[in-house]
Amino acid sequence: MVIVVIGGVLTTLPLEFGFLLAGRVLQGIGLGCVPLLMSVARTHMSSRGSASTIAGLSVASTVGIGVGYPLIGLIEQVSGLRAAYGLGLALSVAALAVAWLVIPREKPGPVPRIDWWGAALLALGTTGVLILIADQSVWRTPLGWLPLLVASVVVLAGWVTVELHVPAPLVNLRVLSQPTVLGANVAMLVAGVGMYLLFTLFTRYLQTPSSADYGFALPGIASGAALIPFSALGFVAGRTTPMLIRRTGVRWAYLLSAVAVMCAAVIFALTLDSMAAVMIAMAVLGFGVGGISAVMPRLVLTRVPDEETASVLTVNAIVRSIGFSIGSAVGGLLLTVATSDGELIPARGGYVTAALWALPPLALSVAIVCARPVTRRGRART
Template identity: 55%
Template sequence: MRTGPTVGSPTRHLGPALVTVAFLGAVIGGVGAPLITSVALDLHIRLDAAQWTLTATLFAGAVSAPVLGRLGSGSHRRSTVLVTLALVALGGLLTAIPLPFGVLLFGRALQGLGLGVIALLMSIARDYLPTERAQSVIATISVAGTVGIGVAYPLMGLLDQVAGLRVAYSVGFLLSLTAVAIAWRTVPADTPRPTPRLDVPGALLLGLGILGILLAVAQPAVWQTPYLGISVVVLTAATLTFWVIVERRATAPLVDLRLFMRGGVLRANAAMLTAGAGMYLLFSLLTRYVQTPVDAGYGFGLSGVVAGAALIPFSVLGFVGGRLTPQLAARTTAQATFTVYAGFVIVAATVFAIAPVSLAATLAAMAVLGFGVGGASAIMPRLVLDAVPRAETASVLAINQIVRTVGFSIGSALAGQLLAAATPTAAIFPGQHGYTIAAWCVLPLLALSAAIILTGTSISESVP
């Protein structure tokens, strides 16, 4: 019976297969955002409750990433990938069946595990592909999320509008089955390695800390009662502090904090946090602006489906940026490459801030943003993995994925707060100046991320 390719088998199909699985996982993870309103309407629940279909996915992906990374560092990496993708498929099935909201929410959480498996796919590429090929594949896997957003938004919006909520979720289920089949056929068989010990206390504490962060930045309802929001922040800080203490004392920590605190790794994660916040701030502004009805005195009143289609250039340019990254890095340095792409995000924000009344300029800003996000995402693994041992690849990338998720969540929350501050009393929509001010706020975030990266030394060329 076939159990997957062995170590010595040809790997010419491995790179495309890993990229495809990552892309499908990104599309599945992106299913929730365009369907939040439909969930609220079809299941007759509040919009803030429906928002949990996105938050639960982000939480599951962020929490599972370091756990899967640690499990995959031993001799059960193939098994870990297949079981995780099977759980994602189960989650897709639960969302497709017309069952109560609680079951749908649980299914969305299971689908979030697909985001957690990305780091494992990168570690497989690093172990089984030649160095140059591994660099290219890892970069493309990293940018798969950008492309997936541009596919998920219009596709799911159209399916929801034409065939209904459950049909849209059913497509996510079919995509997850496809990912399982591809992984079964192509992921290499496990090689003998020491079986890693799972740091259960560390995993639980980190999970609680991440949940607290997401509650504080991705669930606006928490701040409707100020003392509740403050309590969440305080408890989250205490939990993460205790987690650091536990990890430093553990013999087999979930996250090797000494490795994480190395200059290059720490700088890359700090840059990802600030850049992620700026990128998603601008992304949130653009997607909301184009759908604002013209009765508000600005905006273009695009429907959800048409607004989703406007993201296609975002994805296409994101893919192009990711593909150009290895060549650009070969001619300069990884730090300079990141800085160039951060500059493109700054250009996109500037274009939107200067000419928001032009639909062509707004769509151009969306496309340029995609190019910047795709390129920055593609070079980030190279920055993070500088001098990191191969055995720690998945674990280090998993933490970077958590940082990225938190950065995106902060950017989304920041967009909401800035626009809320620009909304007059009793008005439905913020003033147009709110979008302009928020767009200018992107610039210092991206400039700071570039400055953080440029403080480091050149990335070693020997590390894929």
């Protein structure tokens, strides 16, 4: 958190662009705090208390954008970009203070060596994969995508080799290869594709300019405020899903959450001309995304030792980011296909088709979760 605060200072001060960019890079390290907090909760809280806390952290890291986007957008409009970054700095300082006062101090003991090589190779490899997914321009010629693909594969292969041979690996690949952990990560990947495909469609549709025959032409702040139902229902799901898991089990909780996301896709596809219906679809999507986010730590941590919690959750977060990136890219591709030559805006039917394309990956994720090995109630430490 100290590094995140330093990044916040660099973004807030009226310095050159290079300092702003460096500050944003440092702030990105804060994303790694979420798995660490989940690990702390799992280690120092009771089983029931840690389950609800981990679910809440997972939900907040996913659906919190519905609060952050409109708030930051409003401050930027009223007071400027630096003021918006200033709010981020203030929140980071507050989080650092709370962490210092609340998080238990570790008992003195041997300090394991940091796997710097593993961290560097994983960062480089996943960056290459994300560029291939998100940047469509690299696919225009084999000279753009082929070297990057080969380099990413080689780097990730090197990362696997390093992780299997160092005494204290960044990620214990033997734990990740367990059927329950592997299945949960694959389910997260394909579910992330469907969820973020819909999210990007909804936000883009709301901002479609008035020159089109559809959409609502919402300006920046209004389109950000439209995300509030998404976050509100997401947080509701985060509070109710742990109770649902205790009553029905993780499979039913995941199934109901995924069905909610599917319902959002169908509502959106059938009611594009109604602002109220699209907002309802956004809220239902938030509930489904929040539910999946709350269930996923429970799925991925089944039979995982406490000391591996942070690394397993970090990999799950990376998998989720890759799924989100694929979903965003697929949504953009489908809308591009629906755009006629010489036009800048896709046809209305392109949004219907793209929304329905979210259903197969979500159904696949449900099948993966339902096919996972059954864990006896009370046996797994989650």
